[in-house]
Amino acid sequence: MSIKQKYRKVSTHIWNDQKFRALSERAKLSFLFIITHPHMTPLGAIRANLPGLAFELGMDTQAFTEAFAEVLAQGMAKHDEKGLLIWFPNFLRHNPPESPNVVKSWVGGYHDLPECDLKNTLIKHAACTVDGLSQGFREAFFEAFGQVCPQPSPNQEQEQEQEQKGKREEGTPPPxxxxxxxxxxVSESGESDAGDDVDAGSPDxxxxxxxxxxxxxxxxxxxxxxxxxxxxxxxxxxxxxxxxxxxxxxxxxxxxxxxxxxxxxxxxxxxxxxxxxxxxxxxxxxxxxxxxxxxxxxxxxxxxxxxxxxxxxxxxxxxxxxxxxxxxxxxxxxx
Known part of the structure; x- marks a missing residue:
């Protein structure tokens, strides 16, 4: 019986990265340990708590917490302590989906993550990433996450537009x-849109x-x-x-x-x-x-x-x- 292996991409350029180089040795270890953890989802997020991670790594809880605080201070990770969620915003930049089927597979890992505001942020970040890929990837995302990002019904759309009617900026003509x-x-421009670079670091x-x-x-x-x-x-x-x-x-x-x-x-x-x-x-x-x-x-x-x-x-x-x-x-x- 074959065992499906999990792979992650960690760029060798990380050793030239200013933020990474600024970390202490323990902080670097904590970063690499979590981002390559067997339970890390393809979305770059993991359900975990710091004491448990420290125990797995064989490090004192306080020492691990202080080390990971350096990672958070550099903006290399986000942590919702109450939500038991850790997320690496740049994960998908280095681990983009290789096919639309990979995008569909994300939904399994997504549902394994605890509900919290950080989870809402990371799925919007993922949507921004997919937005820069070809139409097949975008369709796969909405097929997988249609319930997470539901489309409004015509009635809901009209109600929302009526609510915002009086809020339009002055000088903007009504549609x-x-x-x-x-x-x-769909015209052929001769350019491929696969692999577009998307600035998704600041999702709403x-x-x-x-x-x-x-x-x-x-x-x-x-x-x-x-x-x-x-x-x-x-x-x-x-x-x-x-x-x-x-x-x-x-x-x-x-x-x-x-x-x-x-x-x-x-x-x-x-x-x-x-x-x-x-x-x-x-x-x-x-x-x-x-x-x-x-x-x-x-x-x-x-x-x-x-x-x-x-x-x-x-x-x-x-x-x-x-x-x-x-x-x-x-x-x-x-x-």
């Missing part, structure tokens, strides 16, 4: 109803996230980007992907953010089809974390029009960069 939602066209600590107004975001997209394939139908898959993008960061949980995002896209000729291949972005592509970062960081600027086309007026030089930087700064402040 034009639910309208249509994303079309099944609040467990309450407003329901995602799918139809309103799709309507904003249609109004702001009539040059692109219009949104016609909202499938369950698109709802899941859009909800993941909505939940990934607190600043995205605002219709004003999505208006600013699509405004920024409208200033990028490359994404509107003015490129050598005639490729155009679409709603699905714009929901990817890699795409969003590229828009605001100026990756898709194009001052050289496609053959036979003239550069649009007012889009030469660094005007697009300045516009996107301004939009990005405003949107980041909203969070």
């Amino acid at each position: 034009d109803g639910e309208g249509p939602a994303p079309a099944p066209s 600590p609040s467990p309450k996230v407003p329901p995602c107004p799918y139809g309103k975001i799709a309507s904003i997209y249609n109004a702001k980007l009539p040059q692109l394939a219009q949104v016609r139908d909202m499938t369950d898959t698109r709802r899941r992907v859009l909800q993941l993008a909505w939940r990934a960061r607190a600043e995205r949980q605002s219709l004003a953010w999505w208006e600013g995002y699509f405004d920024a896209v409208a200033q990028l000729p490359f994404l509107l089809g003015e490129n050598d291949r005639g490729w155009r972005a679409d709603f699905d592509w714009l929901l990817k974390t890699k795409s969003m970062l590229g828009v605001f960081e100026g990756k898709y600027e194009n001052t050289k029009p496609a053959a036979g086309q003239k550069a649009p007026a007012g889009r030469a030089g660094n005007s697009v960069t300045e516009h996107n930087q301004g939009v990005a700064e405003r949107l980041m402040q909203q969070g």
Whole structure:
């Protein structure tokens, strides 16, 4: 009978890491012991208490507690003492899922962890990590954690929108109803979104996230980007992907953010089809974390029009960069 082995990745660069090098010898030992512990879940969290870990390691409880306090002080781990939960925020960065099936398997370890605020934080962190991977990974996450991150019903969504109607920022126009939602066209940009680098180190600590107004975001997209394939139908898959993008960061949980995002896209000729291949972005592509970062960081600027086309007026030089930087700064402040 074969025994399934558990493997973890601990980068050799850890010995060059400033935080790790600042730890005492006992603190380094406590860190490595817990992160490679047989009961460590694939989410980088473990149900444990410090006296028990100290006993396993053969170390005095007080000495182990003081050593692990150094790890906590460096921000390398989070600990909910009452919840009996220890979590390493950078664990998934070094141990990303190798397939969608691995993401589905996370749910077993998740249910083994005790309920507490830290558990809510770590699952949001995991959602941010998956958000930077391909659609198959995102679908697997929602299939596995649909009950953990439930999608609101249409009635719940409408009730939430009515509650927030009077709270919208001044100058933000109300959306034009639910309208249509994303079309099944998925364009090929020639770029792979697998392995996107996601800054998921600061997930929203609040467990309450407003329901995602799918139809309103799709309507904003249609109004702001009539040059692109219009949104016609909202499938369950698109709802899941859009909800993941909505939940990934607190600043995205605002219709004003999505208006600013699509405004920024409208200033990028490359994404509107003015490129050598005639490729155009679409709603699905714009929901990817890699795409969003590229828009605001100026990756898709194009001052050289496609053959036979003239550069649009007012889009030469660094005007697009300045516009996107301004939009990005405003949107980041909203969070």
